[in-house]
Each structure stands twice: as structure tokens, then as C-alpha cells.
Amino acid sequence: MTEIEPTVFIVDDDESVRKSLSRLLKSAGNKVETYSSAIEFLKRNPYEGPACLLLDIRMPELSGLELQEALAKKNHTISIVFITGHGSIPLSVQAMKAGAVDFIEKPFEEQTLLDAVNLAIKKDRSAKQKQADIRKIQKRIESLTRQERKVFTFVVSGLLNKQIASELGISERTVKAHRAQVMRKIQAKSLADLVRLAEKIQDYLSQD
Amino acid sequence: LLLLHQHRLRRRTEYQLRDSLQFEQKLSKLSSEFINLSSEKIDAKVIDVLAWIGQLMQADRSHMFRFNWDRTEFRITHLWEAEGVRKDNIVFPGLVVKDAFPWLFGNLVNGKDVIVSDIEILSSEKSFNEYQYCREIGIQSFIILPIQIESAPLCAIGLDFIHQKNAWPREVQDRLRIMGEIVANTIVRRHAEKKSEVAKIRYRTVADFTYDWEYWENDGGTFEYVSPSCKRITGYTIEEFKTTPSLLKDIILPKDKAIWESHYHGSGTKAKPSDIQFRIKRKDGQIRWIEHVCQPVATTDGGRLGIRASNRDITERKQAEINAQRHREELTYISRMTTLGELSASMAHELNQPLTAILNNANAALRFISGDLKDFDEVNEILHDIIKDNRRASSIIKKLRTLMSKKKLEFLRVNLNEIVKDVVRLTDRETANRDVPVFLDLDNDLPHILGDVIHLEQVIINLILNGTEAMATIDHQLRELKILTMVHDKNHVKVSVSDQGTGIEEVHMISIFEAFYTTKPGGLGIGLSICRSIIEAHGGRLWAENNPDRGATVSFTVPVATGESV
Numbered sequence: 001m002t003e004i005e006p007t008v009f010i011v012d013d014d015e016s017v018r019k020s021l022s023r024l025l026k027s028a029g030n031k032v033e034t035y036s037s038a039i040e041f042l043k044r045n046p047y048e049g050p051a052c053l054l055l056d057i058r059m060p061e062l063s064g065l066e067l068q069e070a071l072a073k074k075n076h077t078i079s080i081v082f083i084t085g086h087g088s089i090p091l092s093v094q095a096m097k098a099g100a101v102d103f104i105e106k107p108f109e110e111q112t113l114l115d116a117v118n119l120a121i122k123k124d125r126s127a128k129q130k131q132a133d134i135r136k137i138q139k140r141i142e143s144l145t146r147q148e149r150k151v152f153t154f155v156v157s158g159l160l161n162k163q164i165a166s167e168l169g170i171s172e173r174t175v176k177a178h179r180a181q182v183m184r185k186i187q188a189k190s191l192a193d194l195v196r197l198a199e200k201i202q203d204y205l206s207q208d
Numbered sequence: 209l210l211l212l213h214q215h216r217l218r219r220r221t222e223y224q225l226r227d228s229l230q231f232e233q234k235l236s237k238l239s240s241e242f243i244n245l246s247s248e249k250i251d252a253k254v255i256d257v258l259a260w261i262g263q264l265m266q267a268d269r270s271h272m273f274r275f276n277w278d279r280t281e282f283r284i285t286h287l288w289e290a291e292g293v294r295k296d297n298i299v300f301p302g303l304v305v306k307d308a309f310p311w312l313f314g315n316l317v318n319g320k321d322v323i324v325s326d327i328e329i330l331s332s333e334k335s336f337n338e339y340q341y342c343r344e345i346g347i348q349s350f351i352i353l354p355i356q357i358e359s360a361p362l363c364a365i366g367l368d369f370i371h372q373k374n375a376w377p378r379e380v381q382d383r384l385r386i387m388g389e390i391v392a393n394t395i396v397r398r399h400a401e402k403k404s405e406v407a408k409i410r411y412r413t414v415a416d417f418t419y420d421w422e423y424w425e426n427d428g429g430t431f432e433y434v435s436p437s438c439k440r441i442t443g444y445t446i447e448e449f450k451t452t453p454s455l456l457k458d459i460i461l462p463k464d465k466a467i468w469e470s471h472y473h474g475s476g477t478k479a480k481p482s483d484i485q486f487r488i489k490r491k492d493g494q495i496r497w498i499e500h501v502c503q504p505v506a507t508t509d510g511g512r513l514g515i516r517a518s519n520r521d522i523t524e525r526k527q528a529e530i531n532a533q534r535h536r537e538e539l540t541y542i543s544r545m546t547t548l549g550e551l552s553a554s555m556a557h558e559l560n561q562p563l564t565a566i567l568n569n570a571n572a573a574l575r576f577i578s579g580d581l582k583d584f585d586e587v588n589e590i591l592h593d594i595i596k597d598n599r600r601a602s603s604i605i606k607k608l609r610t611l612m613s614k615k616k617l618e619f620l621r622v623n624l625n626e627i628v629k630d631v632v633r634l635t636d637r638e639t640a641n642r643d644v645p646v647f648l649d650l651d652n653d654l655p656h657i658l659g660d661v662i663h664l665e666q667v668i669i670n671l672i673l674n675g676t677e678a679m680a681t682i683d684h685q686l687r688e689l690k691i692l693t694m695v696h697d698k699n700h701v702k703v704s705v706s707d708q709g710t711g712i713e714e715v716h717m718i719s720i721f722e723a724f725y726t727t728k729p730g731g732l733g734i735g736l737s738i739c740r741s742i743i744e745a746h747g748g749r750l751w752a753e754n755n756p757d758r759g760a761t762v763s764f765t766v767p768v769a770t771g772e773s774v
Binding site (some may be wrong): 014016017019020021023024027049054055058059060061063085106107109110111175 | 215556557560561562563564566567568569571572575576586590591596597599600636639641645
């Protein structure tokens with residue numbers, strides 16, 4: 001399976017800084033997109049592939065922190081690396097608490113930037129992977145019939161076929177057939193596999 | 209008897225002839241004597257004349273009167289009395305007022321001679337005062353002739369008889385009148401001389417005792433007059449100034465000579481008084497500040513008689529001014545440093561931007577020339593950008609250095625919009641930090657002004673920071689700082705900074721402009737007072753007012769640069 005190319009999104013109102021960041025990252029082999037304001041970036045659709053948002057913490061109109069908040073509200077997952085100026089530690093702390101991957105203080109060494117960006121992409125990739133996985137499992141779960149879903153729930157809670165049959169008031173044979181169907185639809189190779197997948201989407205289930 | 213009578217008659221005629229001759233001689237002698245008489249000897253001479261005429265007429269008393277200009281009173285100015293006449297008989301040796309002798313006054317003032325051969329003729333009601341008086345002091349007969357000389361107070365000459373009556377023949381009247389005229393003329397002349405002498409002394413006193421150093425310079429460059437104060441102020445004497453007319457110019461400090469040279473001393477008569485200030489070196493080497501005011505001396509017929517000048521030693525005042533100015537400059541500087549301190553985060557950020565860009569670009573360039581990339585076009589572009597950002601950084605440092613420099617006011621043609629924009633950029637981080645959006649409403653057709661950029665920036669920075677601070681406790685949604693530039697009137701442009709803060713309490717409205725007055729904890733209290741003095745130094749005004757809805761607006765005006773009208 002080929003991955004969508006990782007991209008670094010730069011949002012900075014200062015043209016010089018934006019341009020230089022873009023160059024440096026490109027020279028290091030990154031795909032880059034630049035935006036001169038937070039509002040402009042918000043207009044863009046969420047990026048599917050692994051991404052890093054390199055964000056100036058202070059900008060006129062919508063600041064970096066406000067953009068972070070707006071993205072969170074939209075459920076738009078993206079790893080953020082904040083670029084901060086001198087003496088904005090309190091803001092950086094706030095940014096980290098809100099889930100930023102890192103912050104780098106201007107002016108910064110090349111390696112610091114590249115490391116931060118790489119780490120962010122890595123985290124973004126795994127976060128997105130996790131999201132994709134969950135979505136995949138969710139889809140499989142959604143393909144189950146009502147009865148199958150019930151059987152699935154009982155199975156992962158550790159109930160035996162006999163107990164399930166009694167709970168649902170059906171024959172043990174029917175439970176077995178449902179169970180085989182669940183294993184096929186969820187694409188679990190074993191019971192352990194099924195339980196692991198179930199844990200992955202536990203949150204989803206509890207919300208359900 | 210007839211013979212005797214004839215003899216008497218002849219003798220009388222002879223006597224009269226001799227007498228007449230004697231009188232004529234005396235008259236011409238007196239006239240010439242009076243002309244050459246010095247004023248201080250006149251009084252004695254007048255009394256001599258009165259004595260002579262009294263004796264000649266065989267009178268007991270002779271006197272001169274002078275009326276006041278209103279003719280409501282007269283005064284005996286000179287008096288002669290024959291031997292044996294008791295002086296204490298005279299009850300009014302001095303002033304005689306109109307009300308005391310209305311009849312006498314009435315006659316004299318109307319130019320009528322008063323000839324009383326026998327006081328009994330005065331016994332009627334209208335002259336009863338005079339009658340009683342004469343009886344009281346024993347006057348039997350008298351004559352008083354009014355003498356009016358042009359442009360002089362009314363005078364009179366008179367004779368009294370105590371022991372006998374007298375018919376006052378025509379001849380006596382004529383002689384008396386002539387004598388009276390001579391004497392009155394003399395007195396009047398003396399009076400005028402005395403008046404001019406008094407005036408001379410008065411003017412001399414006014415000039416000589418003036419605290420300032422006064423002089424009157426002829427058009428030839430010599431001094432008509434130099435007041436003695438020149439010694440106190442310069443250490444040089446009047447004589448030194450008079451013998452060396454260039455002395456004044458010589459002692460002016462070389463630095464200030466141009467001020468003196470450019471000072472208008474033209475040849476007209478209508479020149480307005482002008483004043484200049486310069487320093488001189490006293491004879492003892494001390495330096496003094498002089499304020500020099502002068503104007504041409506114009507005669508009534510439009511001519512010109514040189515220049516009248518007044519020099520005042522203003523060293524102390526000047527020193528105080530210089531001290532105050534220095535003090536003000538120090539305060540302005542301290543205030544600016546304080547402001548810069550508040551802006552340090554913004555400044556660091558400003559500087560970090562190009563530095564960050566340069567570092568990134570240089571690193572990128574290294575990658576572009578090494579390895580497989582070898583993109584020299586890109587490197588070329590990068591190097592240009594590095595140069596650009598380097599310049600940007602230097603200009604920020606330059607700006608910072610200028611802001612930190614301790615220069616005096618330097619007025620240049622500037623556009624306030626540009627200054628506002630620069631300052632907003634400078635305070636950008638500060639306002640963002642405090643979550644205050646800044647809105648600009650700038651008049652694009654704003655005329656240029658003459659101003660000192662740094663000082664005006666200092667004012668606007670202060671106003672922005674004040675406004676921002678005023679909103680610290682206000683709900684974030686409501687915070688807003690608006691900066692407006694506009695044409696105020698024909699000759700002024702206006703800058704207003706409005707906040708949506710807590711406003712200014714009425715009790716602070718006046719005091720916020722006083723030095724060392726502050727409502728902020730940790731504030732120095734010099735910001736607004738410095739702002740106001742900077743704006744006033746620009747010839748403008750700075751004031752504060754509360755907005756009708758919320759917050760306050762601080763505005764200032766500055767005059768439009770000359771040669772540019774709205």
C-alpha cells in the first residue's frame with residue numbers, strides 16, 4: 001500500500017520567514033505548502049496523508065493558538081509544531097497542553113527544525129494510521145447484523161457460546177454460526193485478534 | 209503864591225522829565241539785565257525791581273502774582289515792602305483763592321485793571337471781602353494790573369499804599385504795566401527753563417538709572433548715549449564704549465557673531481523693534497547672555513536719528529531655561545527608554561524574523577549546493593534573500609539605535625501615516641500579547657508635517673501602550689484600539705488613539721498630564737507629560753477625553769508643513 005506523500009504546512013505571516021522555511025524543508029526533501037494566514041489555512045480541506053503544521057504562534061487576526069483551537073473543534077487532526085519568539089514560554093506551555101507536538105524558538109538550528117518536523121510527521125502518520133485502522137474496524141463492525149453485533153459484544157467480553165445462547169435465547173448452534181460470521185466480517189484470525197481489535201475501538205463502542 | 213505855585217509846577221515838570229528819563233534808562237538796563245540773567249538769580253532781581261518801582265512810586269508794598277492755569281487761585285511770587293511796613297500785616301503771604309475775593313478775581317481774570325484810589329469805594333456788597341481785608345491790614349489804596357503773556361499763566365503786578373490814598377495817574381499805571389510785563393516775561397522764561405532743566409534731569413535719571421544697559425547709537429556708528437549699567441553688565445566703562453564703537457561687537461562670542469550680523473540694523477525708520485540673544489565675554493572673562501532689543505529712532509518729521517537699543521543680562525534666566533530644557537530632554541529620554549523596555553519583546557521578535565530567515569536560507573543553500581541537488585539558480589535566489597533580510601535586520605537595529613540615541617529635536621517633512629504604521633508594526637507583538645486588535649483609519653490625503661520622527665513615534669507608542677493597558681481588565685471580545693489620522697483644520701492634522709477600556713476618571717483628567725503623576729502601579733508618571741511637551745514643541749496640542757460609549761481617546765494635533773495647505 002503506497003502512502004500519501006508527507007507534507008509540511010507552513011503558516012506564517014512573515015514572508016521572509018515563510019519562504020526560508022519552505023526552502024529549507026524542501027531542500028531536506030519535504031513536500032511543502034505555505035499559507036500567509038491562519039484563515040487561509042482553515043479554508044483548506046484536511047490533508048489525508050502524514051502532515052506537520054509549522055505554525056507561527058503569533059499572527060495578526062487569527063493567532064497560532066486560535067488556529068490550533070479551531071482545528072481541534074473541526075476534528076481536523078494534524079501534528080502542530082509551533083514557532084515561537086523570544087519570551088513566549090507561557091504561550092508555548094499552553095500550546096503543548098493543547099496537544100502540540102513541539103515548539104521551536106526563533107532563530108533555530110536546522111536540525112532542531114528538521115527533527116521537530118520529522119517527529120511531527122511520524123506522530124501524525126501513526127495518529128492517522130490509528131484513525132484509519134479504527135475507521136476500518138468500525139466499517140467492519142457496521143457490516144454486522146444486529147444479532148451478530150450482540151454476539152460479537154458477548155464474545156469479546158469473554159462469554160462462552162453456551163452463555164451467549166442463553167443470554168440471547170437462541171441455540172448454541174446459531175451462536176456458533178453468528179460467531180463464524182463475525183470472525184469473517186471483522187477479519188479476525190483468532191479470538192485474541194478479535195479482542196485486540198475490539199480494544200482498539202473500545203472508545204467507539206462505549207460512545208455507541 | 210502863584211510864583212510859588214509856578215515854581216512848584218516847574219519843579220514838578222523838571223522832576224517829571226528827570227524821572228521819566230531815569231525810568232526809560234532803568235527800563236532798558238533792566239531789559240538787558242534780565243536777558244542775560246541766569247535763572248537762579250532772577251528771583252533776587254525781581255525783588256530788586258519791585259523795590260525800585262515801589263520806591264519810585266512811593267508805595268509801601270509792591271508784589272508780583274501768578275495765577276494757576278484754572279485761574280481759581282493766585283500766589284504772590286515776589287514781594288517788596290517799604291521800611292516800617294510790618295510784614296505780619298499781610299495775612300496771605302501765599303495762596304489766595306477765588307472764593308476769598310470773588311470781585312478781585314472777576315476783574316483780573318477778565319483782564320480788567322483793578323485800581324482802587326480809596327478803599328471806601330469797595331464798601332459795596334460785591335467787593336465787601338476785599339474792603340474788609342484792606343481795612344483789617346490797613347491798606348488805604350492799591351492797584352493790581354493783570355498781565356497776560358502768550359502761553360503763560362496769568363500774572364499780575366500790584367502796589368499798596370498803607371498811609372495814604374493815591375489817585376494812580378495814568379503814567380503810573382503805564383509804568384507799572386511795563387515793569388510788570390518785563391518781570392512776568394522773565395518769570396515765565398525762567399519757568400520754562402526750569403521746566404526743561406527738570407525734564408533734562410528726569411530723562412537723564414530715567415536713562416542712567418535703568419538697570420539694563422541702554423544706548424543710543426548714531427548712524428555713523430558712534431554712541432550718542434551709553435547708560436552706566438554697561439559697566440555692571442560688561443565690565444567695560446561708558447568711555448570705553450564711546451572711544452571704541454565696535455567694542456560691543458568685539459565682545460560677542462565668535463559662535464554668536466552671526467546672530468548679531470544677521471540682526472537687522474537697516475537704515476529705515478519704520479523697522480519694528482527686534483530682539484536677539486547672544487553671549488558676550490565680559491572684561492573679566494565671564495560669559496554672559498544678553499538679550500538685545502533695538503529700534504530706529506524716528507524724528508517727528510520722518511527722519512532718522514540712529515538706533516536706540518537696550519541690552520539685558522539674561523544669563524540667569526537663560527541658565528534656567530537651559531537647565532529646564534536639559535531636564536526635559538533627560539526625562540524624554542528616560543521615558544523613551546522605559547517605553548523601549550516595555551517593547552523589548554516586540555523588538556526581539558522584530559529582529560528574530562530576519563535572523564531566522566537568514567539562518568534557514570543559509571542552511572537551505574548549503575543543501576542546494578551539496579549532494580545531488582546542485583540547484584544554483586535556487587542558491588542565487590537564496591543569497592539575494594539573505595542580503596534582503598540582512599538589510600532588514602540592520603534597519604531594525606538602526607531604528608533601535610536611533611530610538612535609544614539622545615538626539616535633540618530634528619524637524620523634517622514627514623507623513624504621520626507612515627509614522628503610525630511604523631509604530632503599529634513596532635508594537636504589534638505587544639498588542640497581540642495583550643490580545644488587543646489594532647484598527648487603523650488613516651486619511652490617505654494627509655498633508656505632510658514638520659516633525660521629529662523619533663519623538664512623534666515615542667508619543668504614539670506611549671498612546672498605544674496606554675490604551676492597550678487600559679483594556680487589561682476588559683472582556684477580550686470588547687478590546688479594540690483604533691488609531692485615526694485626519695485633517696483637523698486648515699493648518700493642522702490630528703492623530704487619535706481610542707481604546708475601549710475603563711476610561712479616565714474625571715479627577716485624573718487634568719493630572720495625568722503632570723510629570724510624575726501616575727495611576728499605574730510601577731509607572732514612572734512621565735509618559736503623558738513628555739508626550740504633551742513633545743507635541744507642544746511641535747506647535748501642537750495633546751488632550752484626552754472619554755468616549756461617549758466606553759474607553760478614552762487621546763488625540764494630538766501638529767501643524768501642517770508650510771508650503772502645503774489642505
